[in-house]
Amino acid sequence: MPELRILSFMPPYRHRHRGLTTVRQPWIWFPLMLGCAVVLHLRIAWQLSEARSARDHDDECRPEPIRTILDNFQHLHDLPVVNEQFFRSVPLVRSENAIVTSMYNDAFAVPIATLGHSLNKADSTARRIVFYFPGQVTERALCIATASGFEPHAVSRIEPPADGVFEHFMDQFTKLSIWKFDELGIKAVVYLDADTLVRRNFDELFAMPFNFAAVPDVYFWDPGFDIAFNAGVLFVRTSTKMFHHLVRQINTARYPHGEAEQALLNVFHGADAVRLPYIYNGNLAIKKRNPEMWEALQPELRLIHYTLVKPFWRGVYNETGVEDMHRNVLEKAEAWDGIFRDELLEWEEVWNETRATHRSAFTRCGWKDGH
Ligand SMILES: *[C@@H]1O[C@H](CO)[C@@H](O)[C@H](O)[C@H]1NC(C)=O
Ligand SMILES: *[C@@H]1O[C@H](CO)[C@@H](O)[C@H](O)[C@H]1NC(C)=O
16 A cells, blocks of 8 residues: 555645645735734624623613612611501400410420510410420420410320431421411410510510411521521411311422421412511521611510520530520520620520529429529
8 A cells, every 4th residue: 555655654734735836826815814804803893892782781671689678778767567556456365365385305494484484574465385295305394394384285296208307307397286276275376486585575466367477587698588487486377277288288298398397388378478577586697697687676676586596505405404504605605706695695684584583383393493
């Protein structure tokens, strides 16, 4: 194959040269290329300017990025949140309304007693009920939890979906039991997680005609608009029929199972929930997100919700003694650069008052100061 060998030894420029030689005068390429460059340049410039004007037009049409009140708070008025005159005209029947909390382990004995005391101070008119599963809390802890006025009510555990619930949310579906409290003669419930502390009376919630209400959630790491609600504070008109309907959805509705009952309620009631003002769920995340707004809420704030840090929580599920509690509060006061110090000490102050006020009831539970 001699021919092939010759080709393979032929230097590449020879091909090119041969191509070029078809044009006799090589200098003619210079003006030609210059012309092409000018045309190309003009074309690119035109395309860029088209793209820019399309973008400008887009910017004019696109709405401003949404900034919620949490990102753009301005203290513009001090109008009351509740219309007192209207509220006073609605008769409240004490026995038909209840404030309900949940107790899933002994660590919540003291916070529930403290919550009860804070409700007494706020002069709340409703019944108080703490529900629990027999066998999961000790008698002594239940005795402490109910020392300041909550009635104990045993319920059966509502099973979480078969997969994917975070371990610390495994019991949370039992919260749906509150819908069944019509069996106790209760028509309306304000449910409070046990990590709340009441500041002011909120009886006006019982005068609402709606079936379900809650406060939008707040995520300090996620600026923007959040319409999903936090399930730590709920207003519910009871209905056993609705209870069965809800429980049937636990395994069949589409929601992130990991986020338990809050996620289920957000799909179940997402389109019809009444969204309550932030003063009904003083989530500490609000303070982290916008301290100025937190400050402005203070005069009307009905309760504090210790979400980001809990003064009583030591990471163990048994009861906390007095000394441990004080140490824990001081420790937690340092967390988050100390921004929740006032709220944590406020909780401890109410806890101290609870101890002093209900000392004999605590003693009857077999609980002594210092143990
Ligand atoms: C709670 O449990 C811890 C260990 O997990 C123990 O050291 C502590 O004494 C217990 N406290 C009470 C009040 O039982
Ligand atoms: C609560 O009482 C303890 C004493 O048991 C005391 O050391 C602490 O300072 C009190 N806390 C507040 C906030 O008053």
